[in-house]
Amino acid sequence: MSWRGQSVEMAQGGQGYVLSGAARPRTIPSQPLRSQTASPLFDGLFALAQLEVQQAQVESITDSAFDNGKPIACPCFETGEKWRYVWTRDLSYAADLGLARVSPERTRASLRFKLSGVRPPAAAGGFFVAQDTGSGGSWPISSDRVVWFLAARHLIDGKDADGSRFADETWRALTYTLAQDRQFVFDDSVGLYRGETSYLDWREQSYPRWTANDVAFIAQSFALSTNVLQYQALRLGEQMARRRGDARAATYARQADALAKAIDRAFWREDRGLYMSYIGTAEHRVPFEAYDLLGLALVIESGIAPPDRARRALSRYPALESGSPVIWPQQPDTAIYHNRAIWPFVSAYSLRAARTVGHAPRIAHEIRSLMRGAALAGSNMENFELVTQAVHVDDGALSGPVVNSPRQLWSVAAYLDMVIEGVFGVGEDGSVKPMLPAQLVPMLFGDRDEISLQLVQRKVTLRRPRAIEGDLLVAGTTRVDGVNTVVDLVATRSTQATLATDAAAFAPASPQAPLVHAAGTQWRVTLPPGTRLYVDGQRRADAGTSSIAVTLARQPYQQCLSLTRIGEGGIESLHGPTHCIADQTTVAGEWPRQWTATSGGRFSVRLDFVNPHGPINTGITAAVKTLVVDCPGQPQQTGTLVMPHGQARQLSSAVVFDARAGAQCRFDLRDGFNMSYLSHFAHYTGGTGGAAGALNSAELGELHVVRLADLPAKAGTQ
Numbered sequence: 001m002s003w004r005g006q007s008v009e010m011a012q013g014g015q016g017y018v019l020s021g022a023a024r025p026r027t028i029p030s031q032p033l034r035s036q037t038a039s040p041l042f043d044g045l046f047a048l049a050q051l052e053v054q055q056a057q058v059e060s061i062t063d064s065a066f067d068n069g070k071p072i073a074c075p076c077f078e079t080g081e082k083w084r085y086v087w088t089r090d091l092s093y094a095a096d097l098g099l100a101r102v103s104p105e106r107t108r109a110s111l112r113f114k115l116s117g118v119r120p121p122a123a124a125g126g127f128f129v130a131q132d133t134g135s136g137g138s139w140p141i142s143s144d145r146v147v148w149f150l151a152a153r154h155l156i157d158g159k160d161a162d163g164s165r166f167a168d169e170t171w172r173a174l175t176y177t178l179a180q181d182r183q184f185v186f187d188d189s190v191g192l193y194r195g196e197t198s199y200l201d202w203r204e205q206s207y208p209r210w211t212a213n214d215v216a217f218i219a220q221s222f223a224l225s226t227n228v229l230q231y232q233a234l235r236l237g238e239q240m241a242r243r244r245g246d247a248r249a250a251t252y253a254r255q256a257d258a259l260a261k262a263i264d265r266a267f268w269r270e271d272r273g274l275y276m277s278y279i280g281t282a283e284h285r286v287p288f289e290a291y292d293l294l295g296l297a298l299v300i301e302s303g304i305a306p307p308d309r310a311r312r313a314l315s316r317y318p319a320l321e322s323g324s325p326v327i328w329p330q331q332p333d334t335a336i337y338h339n340r341a342i343w344p345f346v347s348a349y350s351l352r353a354a355r356t357v358g359h360a361p362r363i364a365h366e367i368r369s370l371m372r373g374a375a376l377a378g379s380n381m382e383n384f385e386l387v388t389q390a391v392h393v394d395d396g397a398l399s400g401p402v403v404n405s406p407r408q409l410w411s412v413a414a415y416l417d418m419v420i421e422g423v424f425g426v427g428e429d430g431s432v433k434p435m436l437p438a439q440l441v442p443m444l445f446g447d448r449d450e451i452s453l454q455l456v457q458r459k460v461t462l463r464r465p466r467a468i469e470g471d472l473l474v475a476g477t478t479r480v481d482g483v484n485t486v487v488d489l490v491a492t493r494s495t496q497a498t499l500a501t502d503a504a505a506f507a508p509a510s511p512q513a514p515l516v517h518a519a520g521t522q523w524r525v526t527l528p529p530g531t532r533l534y535v536d537g538q539r540r541a542d543a544g545t546s547s548i549a550v551t552l553a554r555q556p557y558q559q560c561l562s563l564t565r566i567g568e569g570g571i572e573s574l575h576g577p578t579h580c581i582a583d584q585t586t587v588a589g590e591w592p593r594q595w596t597a598t599s600g601g602r603f604s605v606r607l608d609f610v611n612p613h614g615p616i617n618t619g620i621t622a623a624v625k626t627l628v629v630d631c632p633g634q635p636q637q638t639g640t641l642v643m644p645h646g647q648a649r650q651l652s653s654a655v656v657f658d659a660r661a662g663a664q665c666r667f668d669l670r671d672g673f674n675m676s677y678l679s680h681f682a683h684y685t686g687g688t689g690g691a692a693g694a695l696n697s698a699e700l701g702e703l704h705v706v707r708l709a710d711l712p713a714k715a716g717t718q
Helices: 040-055 088-102 104-112 147-152 160-183 209-213 216-220 226-243 246-265 293-301 307-316 342-357 361-376 409-423 439-447 679-683
Strands: 008-012 017-022 025-031 034-036 057-063 072-077 277-279 283-288 435-437 450-454 459-463 471-481 484-492 516-521 522-527 532-537 538-540 548-552 559-565 579-581 584-587 593-596 599-613 623-630 635-641 646-651 655-659 664-671 699-708
Touching: 025 040, 034 040, 040 088, 040 361, 040 409, 072 088, 072 104, 072 459, 088 104, 088 147, 088 342, 088 409, 104 147, 104 160, 104 459, 147 160, 147 226, 160 226, 160 246, 160 439, 160 699, 216 277, 216 635, 226 246, 226 293, 246 293, 283 559, 293 342, 307 342, 307 361, 342 361, 342 409, 361 409, 361 439, 409 450, 409 538, 439 450, 439 471, 439 532, 484 664, 522 532, 522 559, 538 548, 584 593, 593 699, 599 623, 599 635, 623 655
Parallel strands: 459 484
Antiparallel strands: 008 017, 017 025, 034 450, 057 072, 277 283, 435 471, 450 459, 471 484, 516 522, 522 548, 532 538, 532 559, 559 579, 584 699, 593 664, 599 646, 599 655, 599 699, 623 635, 623 664
8 A cells, every 4th residue: 555655565474464664564463353355454454453452451550640650450451552541431432433342341341440439528329430530620521421321332231240230330320420410511491411522622622722721611512422422321321221110211212302303403504514513602602613523423323413414414524535534624723633633433433424324435435544544554543644644744833643642442443343344344233234335346355256254253254246336335135154144245326425625624713802892872893804793692794804893782681792703715713702791790798699680580690710729621620519599489490500620710600590570589509519529539649639539619709690681482472
């Protein structure tokens, strides 16, 4: 194989394979699972993936932030050559892709490491999935820990004692984790779960640059991938509850159905034909020009995306010859990592999504990209630069990928999944449903009539058709001959599909917050040239080549404004900082605090705070409190105040409540929950809230209360 001046060769010998010309030349012994095709490169890289699975098997794990870097006993999979620990999302995606299939016992052990009971001052009981250290002090700013259940669903068959025990552990963790996320992360008014995009957790890479020092926005925004993971967890809850005769099955089903509709409605952007990566806050839901391949793949594979939207999105999501970028468009002045990059595990999910709807060009594209990346590097790397598919590109301050580890576990699993299911179509249930693009036949079959995959106790053989009239080969006649399943492929014509090619296009830089001035009974907003104004999440005005002024009527309720910039090809920037305008009341003093509503309606309250207990990019001590609002004549109202790490004074997330005119309301605080309450983090020595004990606090200031616009009346009401 040759690529941009580099040539690699895979030679097959009696005892395995030899890879030469790669960045890391390899001698690869024969492995238990074998593919036999016309491509020694394809077959040898399958053996390499199995070798790297073996190399990832350890009896202890280490990380400088846990037990002061001392080994922790765990018969687990470490995450990569440079990442010697077990992280929830890395392990879970790897297990879902292929790890659970090839090594179920060790995968279970690794997943168990991420389950935890609680410690004081948390209430007694509870069993949860651990959200790893993350933005602003971890959960609930990062809230994708439910990805654990995407992995666990493969290992709860109960066919042996350990499987039955693991199923019980999964059920217990599932019920507690779903309930806790529903309480602290779900937004009833929007119908979605708040929090950061799954795995895209280096905010400057894919979020607006101003979030580098302000993650409160991320805590209150809504991400496609994280919501799909919550949907999948609810579906697993429904299934497990039905098997156990638990009445919660109906509740989980109802919540999952509603969430699926909310996801499809909130994230689909018709003008682009894509699902957005994330949207803004409940009060300012801006339709971001931000898309990510993992979120897109997950929403398609889950079945939430209707088939027509799924096919359209896979055609519209851009690609280069090298592969598919994990985000689009690329962000300016941002180093290579998630930005300007290919991640093999995401490519594998894209392949799965393409198989879901029979998108032949995308299937072929991702298979080639996965092969090329592993071959050039001589390992299943963490990531690659987008244009060159190199493991590192010099670009001054933007050089990268900034971090890149060989034998990254989810990349290894991606290659296994590509071969077993992506090419040979072997499902977890034992079915064989190949979906092979005709353009790959010359590479895989050559002059052969058949190719085969040898599994532990089974062989699968695919036989090519005599004539290929169509772009996709699928199963025709299937017969079983002893341990050999033989599938006669037939050619079919899939729904016409293409691939967009502007994957390397950049978005313009985000503008500053809008300048707003009072002008009598109006607000005057200045728009710099080339910007677009959003008010309360709705597009309001565009400036052309010169600045313009827009007037807004002063309202008795809060209005939130932000600007974007329009670049070449109509690509829109991520929006600048939000500026909200409203008359507000501050409430200080000892708790409980008193406040009188001068008018009736909906109100938003935030708490002024400083949380100095960790850096803004990591830790486990995001402060989480429950605000209790008691207003006469109404039921008690509660909501979650999230207070991320940060050295500057800022405002918490908002709690929305109703009050009648003249009502004397009382605000009080109850303790919430954060990751430091988990026993798992007694090993954490990289910051506060770990070995020294749980910590869930911040320096609290005034409450800020503003009036909100009334909700529109529902159809049939007055």
